[in-house]
Amino acid sequence: MKTRTKLIISSLLASLLFSGAFLGATIYFELESTTKQLAHEKELLMNAKKEYLRDIVDVAYNAMASYGDQEGITKEKFNQEVPILFSSARYDVDKSAYFFSYVKDEQDPTKIRIGFHPTRPELNNTLVDMDHLDYNPDESKRVEYRKMLIASVGSKDSFAEYYYIKGKEQDKDYEPKISKARYYKKFDCYLVGGIYLDNVAAEMGKRAEELKAATDEKIMHFAIVAGVLTILFTLLGYLIGSGFASKEEG
Numbered sequence: 001m002k003t004r005t006k007l008i009i010s011s012l013l014a015s016l017l018f019s020g021a022f023l024g025a026t027i028y029f030e031l032e033s034t035t036k037q038l039a040h041e042k043e044l045l046m047n048a049k050k051e052y053l054r055d056i057v058d059v060a061y062n063a064m065a066s067y068g069d070q071e072g073i074t075k076e077k078f079n080q081e082v083p084i085l086f087s088s089a090r091y092d093v094d095k096s097a098y099f100f101s102y103v104k105d106e107q108d109p110t111k112i113r114i115g116f117h118p119t120r121p122e123l124n125n126t127l128v129d130m131d132h133l134d135y136n137p138d139e140s141k142r143v144e145y146r147k148m149l150i151a152s153v154g155s156k157d158s159f160a161e162y163y164y165i166k167g168k169e170q171d172k173d174y175e176p177k178i179s180k181a182r183y184y185k186k187f188d189c190y191l192v193g194g195i196y197l198d199n200v201a202a203e204m205g206k207r208a209e210e211l212k213a214a215t216d217e218k219i220m221h222f223a224i225v226a227g228v229l230t231i232l233f234t235l236l237g238y239l240i241g242s243g244f245a246s247k248e249e250g
Contacts, residue, residue: 026222034211042204049195050159053180056091057193060099061182068186075187082189083116083124096166097195102128103188115189149192153181166196176201 067085068078086099101115105127114123148160160181163174179194 020226023219023223023226027219030215030218034215037211038204038208041207042200045200045203046197049197049200050157050178050180053159053178053193053195054156056097057099057180057182057191060086060089060193061184061191064189064191065184065186068184078187078189079115086191087116087118089118091193092195093199097193099191099193101192102190104190112190149179149181149190152179153183153190160194164194164196166198 064082064085067073067081082101086101089099091097098118100117102112103115105111105113108127111127111129113125113127115125117123148158148162152158152160160179162177162179164177166175166177176197177194178197179192181190181192183190
């Protein structure tokens with residue numbers, strides 16, 4: 001095989017290897033960067049949701065405590081008026097979030113007695129098994145809601161994370177949700193607020209598509225650069241091979 005041909009083939013193989021490695025590394029790091037960016041943005045969004053929920057529950061609790069602390073307010077009157085104060089309250093972007101209250105059952109610590117529940121009034125003044133309030137489609141990941149909710153009372157950074165029905169449609173899919181509770185010691189009452197996270201999944205899905213489009217565009221640019229480098233290296237090999245061939249013929 002002539003020297004010119006050998007050099008051309010060698011330069012072509014070298015340029016292909018270099019360009020392939022360059023493009024492969026670029027794709028890997030771009031995808032890795034996109035994954036980390038999505039995770040970071042989701043964390044920021046979740047932190048904002050939790051901060052918002054914590055503030056809303058604090059405001060509602062302060063209103064409830066201010067009423068309960070008034071002179072002459074009995075437990076019976078408190079239990080009558082609190083549902084009126086909060087049953088119609090709605091918050092979050094789509095107004096799907098609400099408050100409910102409960103007290104611990106004295107006989108069975110795994111159960112609670114619902115004070116009021118605006119979207120499921122049939123639960124009012126009934127005993128509910130708290131450890132069966134998570135409706136995660138993956139049964140192996142269902143949590144003990146009671147323990148998480150009680151933990152959320154003691155720490156400002158703790159929240160109950162679970163799945164629950166959204167709205168009054170019993171046949172609707174269950175959505176991810178977070179809840180936060182505050183305890184009013186005077187009348188042994190827990191006030192709970194929660195927000196659904198289905199909009200987080202939707203927003204992150206949209207953001208993932210945006211980042212994917214941007215990543216695909218970058219990869220396309222790098223692919224063009226890799227192609228140009230392959231041509232240049234091959235041309236360089238051809239020129240060098242031609243020079244050696246001319247010397248051999250001379």
